[in-house]
Structure formats: structure tokens, C-alpha cells
Amino acid sequence: MHTPNDTRTPVTVLGLGAMGRALAGAFLRAGHPTTVWNRTPGRAGELVAQGASLADTAAEAVAAAPLVVVCVLDYEAVHTILEPLGARLTGRVLVNLTSDTPQRARAAATWAAGHGIDYLDGSIMVPTPVIGKPEATILYSGAREAFETYEGTLKVLGGGASFLGEDHGTAAGYDLALLGFFFSAMAGLVHGFALAGAEGVAPKDFAPFTGTIAGILPPIAAGMAEDLARGAYSGDQDNLVMEATGIGHVLEAARHRGLNTEVLDAVKGLADRTIEAGHGNAGFISVIEEMRKPSPTA
Template sequence: MTQTLSSTSTKSPVTVLGLGPMGRALAAAFVEAGHPTTVWNRTSGKAAELEKRGAAVAATAAEAAAASPLVIVCVLDNDALRAVTAPAAEALRGRTLLNLTSNAADHARETAAWAAEHGIDHLDGTIMTPTITIGGPDAVYLYSGPEELYERHRATLAALGGTGTYLGADPGLAGAYDASLLGFFWTAVTGYVHALALARAEGVELTDLAPFAQNLGSLMASVTHVFAEDVEKGRYEGDESNIRSVRAGLAHVLHAAEGKGLDNTVLRAAKALTDRAVADGHGEAAISRLVETVAEPAS
């Protein structure tokens, strides 16, 4: 049965603005958990399945915002976020706006300032797992902003499943984590895509290659904490592996890839980073020392 905007459920009402794949997954999790859920999307048609499952569909973003004390917005980017929330500013007044749009730290802080000017409580957040995890035990969420707001809505957010981590009062923290971790993830994905292209060009069965790629992924997981500690302590001892050896390895891969006519843009950028570190006298330093090279862009 379809909920009305004035549902009398004992669970706190929630509004979701934006019904892309992630927005639909969020709304579905709230519906499944028994929260009166109101949804809105700029283009019609995406709410049909949610409406069948019990969500209320609002005609405007303002109407949707007025239906709940917690309003979650999950749209494509910061421009879309502004386009959705600005017309609903008055309806959002006195409510909590939780932005789960993937966002940069400076944009999150700008949104928090805008919200404060309009009497809107603001939390920022990021979702670090894909849509299929939403509502289940494997979902991962990060939140930043006033701790009191996070605690106020914590029980409602539990409907999303998985683990939620509060990072701190700075509204930009979730965005900082988001940009840093997604930069790592998508660069790694790009590396794997290149590996598949090179292996295919050499006649390798890609499903035979995949288990060895998984082994390398496990190796990467084992060094993430070590690298972070090295950088925090400024300790870059390259006794076991150093930047010069990485540079040689990248040169070897580039030679193989260039012989197959592949697009090696990302690989060349990685090689250029090691070239600069070696030229600056850091060839014998640990690989983690490349953080400092990244932090000092080439002139």
C-alpha cells in the first residue's frame, strides 16, 4: 500500500531527493526498514517501483523536503546538488539535509555555509561501496558535520545497513576521504584495465590472468597501512624496495605496452613521477616517498 506524505508510522520519516541507481537503493532500504519514505526526482518514471513498494512520490523537491525531518540528497554532482536544493531552501528550513552526493571537501563546506544561511541543519556523507551493498552488512558510510546531528539521526541511518563512521565536525572531512579513496580506487581500476588490454594483446586468456591480479590486490592491501605510517613519520627507508626499482619496472611495462600500440597515458604519468623523484635525488628512498613528489607538482 502506498504511503501518504502524512504517514503515521512510528519510525522517523525520511525523504530521498534524487533517484539515480544509488538514490533508489537508499530509498528502497528505508522503505524495507519500515520508515515512511518520500521520494522525488527531477525526471519522472524512476519512482514507479519505489511507489509500488510503499514510498510516497512528491511532485516537487520542496514538497518532498517538507515531508520529513531528515532529507537525503544523492545526485550526480555538486551542480545538480545546488539545482535541487536551492528551490527547496525554505522547505528545508529547520530540517536536516544530509548530502550523500559524491563531493569535494570545499564543496561540502560551501554547502554547509549555504545551509546555515537558510536555517538548515547540514550533514555531509559519502558512500564507499556500490549500490548492491546498500541495506546489507557490507555497506560503508562516512559522515561529517555536527556530532549532535549525526547522533540525532543515527538510528534512522542504521536502516541503510553496514557500518557508519562519524569522522568529525568539519563538514569537509567526508568529502576529503571520498576524493582521496576514490582517486586511489579509480587509478587502480585504470591500471587493471590497462593490464587486461596488454594481456589480451599478448594472447593471454584474461580469466587465467585474473587470479594473479587478485594476488596483487591482496599485496596492495597489505602495504596500505605501512605506507600511511611511513608518510606520517616521514620515514622513507628504501632497503627492501626503492623508487629506482619501481622506475625500472615501469620502463619494462611501457616497453611491452608501446610495442602493442596501447594508450599508455596513465602508465607514462606514473613513470614520469618516478623520473622526477630520481632526478631530485630520491631514487634510493622507499616507494612511499613518492607522496612528497606528488605534493610538489612539477613546475
């Protein structure tokens, strides 16, 4: 018989997209009895071959384990699947690893509380190949006791299982903030390839040098956090006027080569407005004052 603290706790995984299959596979490799279900048939074959039990219905899947993990496209899909199962989930722990907004995470928590469900909202911060590895980071917030009870089981999915507090929306807040950083950086990286290519630089020659830029970001982030904590935007090492000038040079070169400059135009606009507001001698973090305002086009 399995107990809640047993590392081989039975688990149910609802949703067998690429990430759902990765989650179920990690549980199976760690020896957890794993039941799986998906709205679209035909995705469980490999998991069943590894020992998973395929449920015919979501209700059957939920009944198979005290710990239920759902990972689907969005919270609308979560609602469609779970709304009819509220009573069947009572007394179980529900871990929702679907990416969506903090507001929807809190609404889901309210729904779960109304059905006597211990609810954890989580955010997966790594791609599918990293799931199940020590370096995989998954963030959780919500029911503290549920997290502490099943922490060992959840760490099967990734060694970096961090509990961020009892506000169910916190993990989603981290998730979207980090994704905003990620996608903005990705757009900048693609622009870098475009500009380098326009200057005759082969992608394979350019790529190794991106590590230099990426490597300086963690200490920059730490310094920005310190500035924000003390409410002062130091410009000791650089200042926004200097940085805006550098952005201008990039834009000039890109336009000369006929490239799209939408991304950097937005960055330059933020910098210019921040300088006009009197922060020209501050560091780049000072543009947060403009980012805290609604978008001009909103």
C-alpha cells in the same frame, strides 16, 4: 508518532537516479516511512509499489519528514533543488550524499547554516547493489549532533556509517582521495588486461591472478601511512630505483606490442623525477614529494 531516535523515523529522499532509488529502497526495507521525489517523473514506480509516498513537488517531499536525504548528480543540481526550499528545511536535518568537492561541501554547509538547517555531508563508497547491507560504507562529516541523533537510521543504508568530524568537507576529501586511488588502479588493471591479451593470455585466465596484487595493497597502505607519520620513506624491502626499473620493463613490453602507455608513462615520470631529487633508495611512497607539486602541465 515517530521520534528522532525511532528506527522508523520518516525519511525523504530527493533524487531517484540509480543510487537514490537504492537509498530509498533500503529505507523502505527497514520499515521507514519514505517519501520520494525526482525532477524527472517516472522513476518512482517500483518504490511506490514497495510502499513509498511520491511527492508532487520537492517542497511537499521536504515537509513529509524531519530527515531529508538528497543524492543527485552534483552540487549544482543540489543547489537548484534546495535553494528555493531553504525556509522549509529550517529545523530539519539535511544529509547530502551527492559526490562533489570538499570546497563545495563547505559552501553548502554555509548555506545550510544560514537557513537554520542541521547539515551532514556524506560520501557513498560502494556501488548500488551493496546499499543497505552491513558491509556498505558511507562516510559522514558535519553536524555531530545530527549524526548521533539519526545514526541508527543512517545505518540502514550501510553498517559502515563513519562520522569523520565536524568539518563538512572531510567526507568529500576522503571520497575524492579514494576515488583517485580507485580510478588510477582501474586504469592500471585495464592496461594489465591489454598487455596480457597482447601476449596471448585469455582475460579469464588472467583475472584470477589480479587478486594476488590486490591482496598486498592493504599492508602496503598501512606501511606507507607509518612512513608518512614519521616523515621518513624507508626502502628496506624495496627502493624506487628498483621499482622504476620494473616499470620500465612493463613500458618496453607494452610498446613492443603497440599498446598505449600514457598511464604508466606518468607513473614512470613521477618515479624518475623523485629519483633525480635524491630519493632513489627510498620506498615508492617517496613519489608523494612530486605529487605534492603542481602538475607540470597545470
